[in-house]
Amino acid sequence: MLSNQLYDEQKVKDVAMLAGRILLESGAETYRVEDTMTRIAEFYGLHNTHSFVTPTAIIFSLNEKSSTRLYRVSDRTTDLEKISEVNEISRAITSGKVSLEAAKMALDILDKENLQYKFWLKVLSSGIVSLLFLFMFDGSPSDAIPAFISGLAGYYICEQIGAYFKIRFFAEFAGSVVIALIAIACVQYFFSESVDKIIISGVMPLVPGVPITNAIRDMMAGQLIAGITKGVEAALTAFAIGAGVGVIFIIFGGTL
Structure with missing residues (x-):
């Protein structure tokens, strides 16, 4: 049971970090990045989360016992379409419309897409x-x-x-x-x-x-x-x- 719980926490962390990274790389405000990651974690019962976001880095931890993750962001641009898409996926997660696995798949696809104009x-x-x-x-x-x-x-x-x-x-x-x-x-x-x-x-x-x-x-x-x-x-x-x-x-x- 403990191993399954840890595995689920790691999947939650994967989705939250991926959503936050796409937002930050697309030019979103840092408070929006932190809020999105926190809301995703809270929906799965993980309320004691800690996040610290700067324009070049994301630091995220689910709780005191969980390992802390750091992601370095080197390239940033302005992509309002991706920001909007991540917000839609986040709302779908917190309203229970999509599973964690489906959200991860949608974010992976979005991360690889180039939605900017020619x-x-x-x-x-x-x-x-x-x-x-x-x-x-x-x-x-x-x-x-x-x-x-x-x-x-x-x-x-x-x-x-x-x-x-x-x-x-x-x-x-x-x-x-x-x-x-x-x-x-x-x-x-x-x-x-x-x-x-x-x-x-x-x-x-x-x-x-x-x-x-x-x-x-x-x-x-x-x-x-x-x-x-x-x-x-x-x-x-x-x-x-x-x-x-x-x-x-x-x-x-x-x-x-």
């Missing part, structure tokens, strides 16, 4: 976003094409460099450099009017909006370490974007 569609969308921001900032129609191209090219460079060079914040720096170069070239050699509005519109797809929001929500939920960490990460990302634009302005004498 890369070309994300690149195209970034250009459209930049174009819309230009008009929101009361930009000139002559700046529309440069804003679209700069947003598209900046996002493309950022994603490509981020995929091949695992150096934090360098991808955003390179993307903003490309955006500034395109804006300056279009104003100098074509009929564009406003360098600043083109650049501001172009960098909008690179702005870390989700990390900033998650940092605030974690802080409000009492997750001070995670909130501060995400806030610093978002601030450094914004600094890298500004530094890329600033370097180009310095090179060109800052007279544009």
Whole structure:
């Protein structure tokens, strides 16, 4: 009986850790990760659980006698579809609609799936976003094409460099450099009017909006370490974007 109980606890821990890992890797708030893991464990009668989640690690223990598990998270992205799917599976578990084995199988399948949009569609969308921001900032129609191209090219460079060079914040720096170069070239050699509005519109797809929001929500939920960490990460990302634009302005004498 004891061996069966330990085996069941290990299966509960497997499901809780897998659900938490998918959430954290998909960009969920740390308090949501902890809450999901705790609710799954509590449904199976394991009330004395302990979890500690940071943006880069998950530590989880069912009780004092159970072994503690640690999972290191190195790659994080923003995948709201996966977050939604994990939430649905978690609700199905806590409402008794699925068994532990079926939930584990569903999470395994979800973990291997790529639910993000196609890369070309994300690149195209970034250009459209930049174009819309230009008009929101009361930009000139002559700046529309440069804003679209700069947003598209900046996002493309950022994603490509981020995929091949695992150096934090360098991808955003390179993307903003490309955006500034395109804006300056279009104003100098074509009929564009406003360098600043083109650049501001172009960098909008690179702005870390989700990390900033998650940092605030974690802080409000009492997750001070995670909130501060995400806030610093978002601030450094914004600094890298500004530094890329600033370097180009310095090179060109800052007279544009």
